[in-house]
Amino acid sequence: MSKDLPQPQQSEEVDLGQLFKLIGNAFNNFFRFIGSLFNKLFLAFVWLVFFVKKHILKLVIAGVIGIVLGIVLEKTSEPVYKSSITLKQNYDTGENLYNTIGYYNDLLKQGDLSALESVLGIRTVEAESILNFEIESVISENEKLQEFDAYLKTLDTSLVKNVEYKTFLKNSKDHNHQYQEITIKAKERNNFKTVFDKIIDNINSNSYFKREHEKDLKELREQALAISKSLIKSDTLLAVYQKAIVKSAENNNDFQAQITIERGNKSSTKEFDLYTKDLQLRKELVEIEREIADKEHIIEITSSKQDSGTIDNSKDFLGKSVSPKIYYVIILMGLTFITLLCLRAVKFLERYKDKI
Known part of the structure; x- marks a missing residue:
């Protein structure tokens, strides 16, 4: 009878407890690594401070020599x-x-x-x-x-x-x-x-x-000439409108005292539009003349x-x-510091001389 009962099958699901344990271990190892790294950096900083304290007199002497050397070379070398x-x-x-x-x-x-x-x-x-x-x-x-x-x-x-x-x-x-x-x-x-x-x-x-200079100047001068011609025409047309308005006023023309252009609910005189356009053209002409002046030289x-x-x-x-004084102070103190580090490293390596 027991043989006819269904046999329990092996679960294919991932053991979540085991997975969380692995993730936890990974995070622990990571934080331990970060902690040990900061610890080593702190110990290195402490060692460096005491190393400088031990050799501070030598470094000061090197700095003084650097200042003297900088002053001497500054006075004696060619300017x-x-x-x-x-x-x-x-x-x-x-x-x-x-x-x-x-x-x-x-x-x-x-x-x-x-x-x-x-x-x-x-x-x-x-x-x-x-x-x-x-x-x-x-x-x-x-x-x-x-x-x-x-x-x-x-x-x-x-x-x-x-x-x-x-x-x-x-x-x-x-x-x-x-x-x-x-x-x-x-x-x-x-x-x-x-x-x-x-x-x-x-x-x-x-x-x-x-070539680029000549092409740009030619183009700008042609633009300035075209605007100047437009200004002449605009001034002529403006004068015509002004004469028409004066003549109309003199004749007491009630039908049209001025020539207008309707724009929606607002109206503006044609002579005012011409005046506005004239100002805009003159502004463009000034800008072009300034650009010509700016491009006069490459x-x-x-x-x-x-x-x-x-x-x-x-x-x-x-x-x-x-300055030479600061330069030689940095150079001599740097060389002295590196030399002392090298001597310290050689002394440290001599401990393992007999083990080779």
């Missing part, structure tokens, strides 16, 4: 002169400008001073004294936000929500910004103005930019800082300009 200009790009010349500055620096690195003399139109003495060229964009954080806002307005509304400010900055190129600053460093008080003027001339004489100098150059003995450290 470096620096001069800068700020440029306004009226066309997309940025990439060409950056490539040009890079080319000049390559000539300096290769020692090809004859080529540098040729492209810049300077004397050999002046070319030999040049140390390097630098270029960077001049733009504030507020201007970057304005550019981002202008860029968003060019996109479809469905794409705007997918564009982030950080992504925009990452994809933005320095040479695309309208204002750029070029800096020249030299060992002598060169005629910096001559060099800067030659850099500008090299960009302005580019055949591609010259690239132009907006400001210049000391054509004869100013003394600059600063050092570059991690992209920042610092």
Whole structure:
């Protein structure tokens, strides 16, 4: 009889208790790992504090030597002169400008001073004294936000929500910004103005930019001429309307004292519409004339800082300009600290020397 009873089948369902236990163990292991990591970081920080405390006198001595060395070198080394200009790009010349500055620096690195003399139109003495060229964009954080806002307005509304400010900055190129600053460093008080003027001339004489410049000016001048002709016709027509109104008033014409155009429930005189249109055309003409003036030069100098150059003995450290004293303090203290760490590491490894 018992053989005829249905046999219990093995359940295919997952044991939820076992599953929760595995998940709990995973979380425990994870938090233990995080705890041990923070514990090790804290111990490393404590060790570092006591290590610095132990060798603080050596680090201070290294710092003092760095200050003295910086003062001595600042007094005895040859002065470096620096001069800068700020440029306004009226066309997309940025990439060409950056490539040009890079080319000049390559000539300096290769020692090809004859080529540098040729492209810049300077004397050999002046070319030999040049140390390097630098270029960077001049733009504030507020201007970057304005550019981002202008860029968003060019996109479809469905794409705007997918564009982030950080992504925009990452994809933005320095040479695309309208204002750029070029800096020249030299060992002598060169005629910096001559060099800067030659850099500008090299960009302005580019055949591609010259063609674009000529086409833009021609188009703008034709627009200005067309608006000027429209203004003449508008003034003539306005004078006709005014004469008609005066004549009608003189004749006491009760039927139509003025010529009007009905617009719904409101009415405005034709001469007023012509006057409004005249003002709008004059405004457009002023804007076009301003644009013509803005595009008069492909690239132009907006400001210049000391054509004869100013003394600059600063050092570059991690992209920042610092005084020689601070520079050598950081270098000597850093080298001293690394040397002490290396000696400590060697001493630690010597413990395992006999076990090898």
